[in-house]
Amino acid sequence: MSIFADKDTKLLVQGITGRAAREKTPHMIEYGTDVVAGVTPGKGGQEVHGVPVYDTVREAKKQHPEINTSLIYVPHFAAKDAVLEALNSGIQKINVTTERIPTRDMWELQEKLDNHEATLIGPTSVGVISPGKSKIGPIGGNRAEDAYTEGGIGIVSKSGGMTTETAQVVQKAGFGISTAMDIGGDKIAGTTFVEALKMFEDDPQTDAVVMFGELGGTYENQVADFLDSNPDFDMPVVAFITGKFTEDMPSQQYGHAGAVIRGDKNKPSYKEKVLNESGVHVVDVHHEIGKKIAEVL
Amino acid sequence: MRLYEHEAKDLLSQHGLDIPSQNIDGDEERIVKAQIMANNRKDIGAVRFADNLEEAGDIKQDMLDSSFEGAEPDEVLIEEKIDFTEEYYVSFMYDTDSRTPSMVFSREGGSGIEGRNAEKFPIEENSQFRFRQILKQQGIEGDDLVRLGSVLQSLFEAFLEEDARLLEVNPLAETEDGYVVLDAMMDLEDDASFRHDWNFSDRTVMKREKTDREVRAEKIDEDDHRGVAGKYTELDGDIGMMLAGGGASLTNMDALIEYGGSPANYTEYGGNPPGEKVYRLSKVIMSKPGLNGLWHVGGTANNTDVERTMDGFIKALREEKPDYPIVIRRDGPHADEAFENLRKVREELDLNMKLFRNDKPMTESAEDLMEMVREYKGEDE
Numbered sequence: 053m054s055i056f057a058d059k060d061t062k063l064l065v066q067g068i069t070g071r072a073a074r075e076k077t078p079h080m081i082e083y084g085t086d087v088v089a090g091v092t093p094g095k096g097g098q099e100v101h102g103v104p105v106y107d108t109v110r111e112a113k114k115q116h117p118e119i120n121t122s123l124i125y126v127p128h129f130a131a132k133d134a135v136l137e138a139l140n141s142g143i144q145k146i147n148v149t150t151e152r153i154p155t156r157d158m159w160e161l162q163e164k165l166d167n168h169e170a171t172l173i174g175p176t177s178v179g180v181i182s183p184g185k186s187k188i189g190p191i192g193g194n195r196a197e198d199a200y201t202e203g204g205i206g207i208v209s210k211s212g213g214m215t216t217e218t219a220q221v222v223q224k225a226g227f228g229i230s231t232a233m234d235i236g237g238d239k240i241a242g243t244t245f246v247e248a249l250k251m252f253e254d255d256p257q258t259d260a261v262v263m264f265g266e267l268g269g270t271y272e273n274q275v276a277d278f279l280d281s282n283p284d285f286d287m288p289v290v291a292f293i294t295g296k297f298t299e300d301m302p303s304q305q306y307g308h309a310g311a312v313i314r315g316d317k318n319k320p321s322y323k324e325k326v327l328n329e330s331g332v333h334v335v336d337v338h339h340e341i342g343k344k345i346a347e348v349l
Numbered sequence: 350m351r352l353y354e355h356e357a358k359d360l361l362s363q364h365g366l367d368i369p370s371q372n373i374d375g376d377e378e379r380i381v382k383a384q385i386m387a388n389n390r391k392d393i394g395a396v397r398f399a400d401n402l403e404e405a406g407d408i409k410q411d412m413l414d415s416s417f418e419g420a421e422p423d424e425v426l427i428e429e430k431i432d433f434t435e436e437y438y439v440s441f442m443y444d445t446d447s448r449t450p451s452m453v454f455s456r457e458g459g460s461g462i463e464g465r466n467a468e469k470f471p472i473e474e475n476s477q478f479r480f481r482q483i484l485k486q487q488g489i490e491g492d493d494l495v496r497l498g499s500v501l502q503s504l505f506e507a508f509l510e511e512d513a514r515l516l517e518v519n520p521l522a523e524t525e526d527g528y529v530v531l532d533a534m535m536d537l538e539d540d541a542s543f544r545h546d547w548n549f550s551d552r553t554v555m556k557r558e559k560t561d562r563e564v565r566a567e568k569i570d571e572d573d574h575r576g577v578a579g580k581y582t583e584l585d586g587d588i589g590m591m592l593a594g595g596g597a598s599l600t601n602m603d604a605l606i607e608y609g610g611s612p613a614n615y616t617e618y619g620g621n622p623p624g625e626k627v628y629r630l631s632k633v634i635m636s637k638p639g640l641n642g643l644w645h646v647g648g649t650a651n652n653t654d655v656e657r658t659m660d661g662f663i664k665a666l667r668e669e670k671p672d673y674p675i676v677i678r679r680d681g682p683h684a685d686e687a688f689e690n691l692r693k694v695r696e697e698l699d700l701n702m703k704l705f706r707n708d709k710p711m712t713e714s715a716e717d718l719m720e721m722v723r724e725y726k727g728e729d730e
Contacts, residue, residue, distance in 0.1 A: 129543045154512055154541035155443050162448055178651070193651035193681075211596025217648040221710050237596075239443050266599060269445035294599040297606055297615075301582070302557065307388065307517040307534050308462050309440035312453045312469055337607050338600050339710030 053257040054182035054231045055206070056145060056173060057085075061186045062118040064109065064143065065090045066134045067126035068100050072149075072190075076125075077101050079194045085186040088116045091137075109141040121145040123188050124174075131175065132157040139168045147188050148174030148242065158240035165242065172242030173233055178212030180233040191234065192216055203228015204257060205345060208248040209264035210237040210271075211294070218264050218292075218341060225342025227349075230257040237266060244271045246278045253287060260288040260349055262341055263332075265323060267295035272323040276330035288348040290333045290341055293320040350537045350549060353384040355426045357516075357535035364507035366500070367529045369428035378430040379405045383412040385420040386552075391460055393417050398430065419558070423550075431529055436520035438462050439501060441508040447471035450508065452480075452501070456487055458520035475509065477502050493523075500528045512541035562633050566616070569629045576622025576653070578630045586611030588722065589634045591662065593647025593679065594619050597711065601646050604712035608719045613637050621653045627661030635669045642722040643675045646714060649707045650681025659687035663694050670698055674721035678714040680707035701725070 063080070067073050068090025078101045081087050087103050089112040096107035106112040113119055122138040124131060124146060131150040138146050153175045165172050173180055179189020184202040191212070192199055199219045205227050209215040215234045222229065230252070235243050245263055252258045265272040272293060279285055299319055306314070316322050324334050335344050352360070358368045373379055379402075383395040390396045395417045399405035409425040438458030444451035455467035470483045480498040489497060500521070508516040515536040522529045537547065559567070560583045570579030588610045592598035598617040605612055614634055618627060635643070645662060647653075659679070666675075677691060688704055695702045701721065705714050 128540060152540040154538055154544075155514065156509055156512055156538075156541070159443065159449060190651055193649075199649065209596075213594040213648045213651070214596035214600060216651075217597065217600075217711055220649070220707060224708075224710065239445060240448050241445075244448075264596070266596065271445055274446075292600075294596060294603060297602040297612070298599070301584075301615075306536075307440060307515060308438065308467065308519065309442045309453050309515055309517050311463065312440075312467050313442050313444050313451055337604050337715075338712040342710075 053255050054185055055251040055255050055258075056147075056171065056231060056233060057121070057180045057182045057186045057188050059185040060120070061188065062086050062088045062116070062120050063188060064088060064112055064119045064122045064138075065103070066109065066122055066124050066138065068092055068103065068105055069095045069098060070125055073125035074100055076190045077103060079190070079196070080187055082194070083187045083196055085188065088119050109137045109143070113141045113143070119143065121147070121188065123179075124148040124150055126150060128152040128154070132161055135161055135172065136164065139164055139170055144168060144170040146170060146172045146242070147177055147180055148172060149177055149179065149189050150174070151176045153238070155239050158238065158242070162240065174236045174238075174242055176236035176238050177234045178215065180231065181229070182231045183229050191232070199223065200232060201228040204230055204259035206230050206252040206255070206258040206261040207232035207264070208245055208252075208261065209234050210266050211264060214264050214294070217338070218262060221339050221342045222262065222345060225346050227342075227345055230255060237268065239269065241271060244274060246271070246274045249275065249278065249285075249289070253285060258287065260290065260345060262345070263289060263291045265291060265293040267298055267320050268318050270317050273317055273326050275332065276326040279330040279332065288333065290335065290344045290348065291327050292335050292338050292341055293323045293327075294338075296320045350539055350547065351386055351552065352535040352537065352549065353386070353424065354382060354533060355384055355424060356549060357533040358530060360511055360535065361504070361507055361530055361533060364510070365503055366507065367527055369431050369529060369531065371426075371428055373402075373427075373429045375402050376400075380428050380430050381405050381408040381412065382426045382428070383415075383417060383422040384424040384426055385417055385422050387417065387420060390417075395422070431522055431524060431531060433522035433524045433529070435523035437497075437523070438467055438519045439504060439521050440515065440517035440519070441472075441505055441513070442515050444469065444471060449473050450505070452483065452505070454483060454487065456489075462519055472505060475502070475505060480505075497528060511535070512538045512545065514538045562636060566630060566633045569626050573623065573626055576618070576620035576626060578618040578622040578626035580617050581630065581633055582615040583637070584612050584614055586613045587639055587641040588718070589613050589637065589640045589643040590616060591631060591634055591643065591645040592617050593650065593653065593658075597646070597648045600712060601644070601715065604715040605644065605719070608715045610642070610715065610719050610722065613640060618658070619653060622658065624657045624661035624664070627658045628664045631662045631665035632668070635665060635671060640671070640673055641726055642673050642718055643671060644715065644718050645675070645677045645679065646711060647679050648711060650679075653681060654683055655679055655681045656683035656687040656690070659691065663690055666694055666698065666700065672701070674718065674725050675700060675702040676705070676714050676718035676721070677702065678705040678709055678711055
């Protein structure tokens with residue numbers, strides 16, 4: 053098992069003819085991901101590294117009914133439309149690499165995702181990898197097998213680069229990865245830390261979860277609330293929260309709204325505190341994650 | 350993009366909200382407001398009252414010649430003074446708790462709101478009933494419930510349609526003729542600029558003036574848009590920080606401090622910048638006087654060519670020939686070549702420099718550097 057990405061992943065790449073998607077698609081194929089088709093409106097009939105390109109998702113899905121996951125690689129002004137197109141064709145797993153999607157678009161998508169019972173990971177996500185099975189997106193680059201060995205640790209991270217760095221620290225401590233996912237650091241995330249934890253909880257391969265959080269937002273704090281109200285959740289969670297130094301830097305006051313909505317809750321030190329109180333194993337320095345897993349497992 | 354009050358009011362007025370008039374008869378009382386980004390404008394003399402046109406003109410000129418806690422206004426807004434019966438506080442922001450916009454509302458708006466209770470309410474959908482629900486809960490009834498509810502929804506629509514990250518109206522004044530926006534703060538989301546014709550002048554919202562090094566660094570990205578190597582914030586410490594990657598750079602700042610170091614700067618480069626940009630950023634970092642160490646650290650790059658970027662750093666090393674300790678920890682495409690070049694320059698210049706690839710955890714190399722720094726400082730004393 054594993055979550056979101058596995059050996060049954062049949063991947064569609066929306067925006068496959070763009071520069072970045074062209075460059076990253078062969079890495080996914082070499083890793084063993086079944087990249088079934090691509091879509092770029094107006095470029096139907098072309099091929100990218102042997103993958104057929106269609107004008108619409110509907111057409112791709114008709115030719116390849118096995119498609120079950122879409123990777124969104126389109127520019128930010130077209131991203132909302134691309135997600136809606138995937139949902140319209142019944143695709144329920146969507147990973148969005150696109151950065152800088154307006155917050156309003158993500159909010160508007162939220163309801164549609166619920167209606168379609170779909171899972172969106174991202175935006176601003178470098179992808180999802182289930183070692184030995186498949187990888188979606190650029191995660192791990194063209195040498196994903198170096199950092200990601202198969203095992204029992206789930207990783208959920210707000211930072212793309214640090215997802216792989218975290219996997220390396222876990223590996224150095226003698227453990228492997230079930231699934232590692234970058235949920236992105238956007239204000240409105242398709243998948244939050246809590247939602248990721250629930251997925252890992254249902255995965256028999258995963259024994260413990262490492263979360264990499266950062267300053268801003270309250271998704272980390274929700275984990276504390278979740279654990280407090282779910283005493284049956286018995287999987288160890290190790291957390292590292294980055295950005296503590298920013299608390300000592302001058303910051304711009306964000307009106308009274310900022311004080312009411314964010315308060316101190318978006319500060320790394322506050323997040324560490326509530327996570328600690330809820331039984332999460334918080335480490336102060338990133339590489340201590342490895343040692344901590346060995347301790348708690 | 351943070352808007353000045355008059356820009357925010359213009360946008361709100363386009364969405365049908367009432368704002369004070371700027372066409373006022375000669376002897377009417379006026380309010381004169383310097384257009385600066387500050388929350389406490391009344392306290393610092395940036396909001397004043399005038400009895401007539403002439404006095405307003407004098408105050409305006411005075412404000413244009415003044416500096417308010419470092420902010421020098423380019424514009425001064427003169428409006429009619431509005432008589433009101435109630436002041437409300439209203440704001441909208443996206444909220445990660447609910448993954449929706451939230452409204453913060455208080456019946457006791459106006460200055461000093463910071464000290465009073467204001468509640469937040471998630472707005473799940475753009476419908477008038479939601480605002481009536483909230484107002485009723487706040488004890489507002491009758492005609493006010495309907496009229497204020499409709500004004501709140503108009504504000505919310507302005508927040509959505511203008512792609513704002515923040516819209517704050519304080520106060521929203523209740524007058525005999527309806528509800529008037531007396532002051533407004535708005536922050537528009539730059540990422541949505543593709544669907545707007547925004548045409549606002551450049552502005553910076555800094556707590557302090559930029560240092561020369563910060564200005565020099567900023568130029569690096571302005572001159573060449575490939576990759577990013579122009580973010581540089583000067584700090585008080587003595588360890589130069591050459592940091593690659595967003596999440597990694599934050600993590601490494603925290604790690605250095607954890608091991609007793611004090612960063613001389615924050616920076617972040619990435620997105621595969623050309624060597625020349627990395628060279629210029631390295632020069633800026635090494636130009637800070639009094640450095641006792643230098644840490645060039647990043648994760649295992651996916652995209653960034655480590656040889657090319659490291660070449661820029663090496664060129665700066667050759668020119669600066671630092672005698673303080675240096676630790677490098679990096680990996681990624683063409684790292685073999687990059688580390689070969691680093692070993693060469695270390696030998697040539699006899700540098701006190703340790704080199705690590707990704708078999709060394711990133712944050713662990715902070716410990717190595719701090720050990721070398723303590724030794725270096727000890728030898729100097």
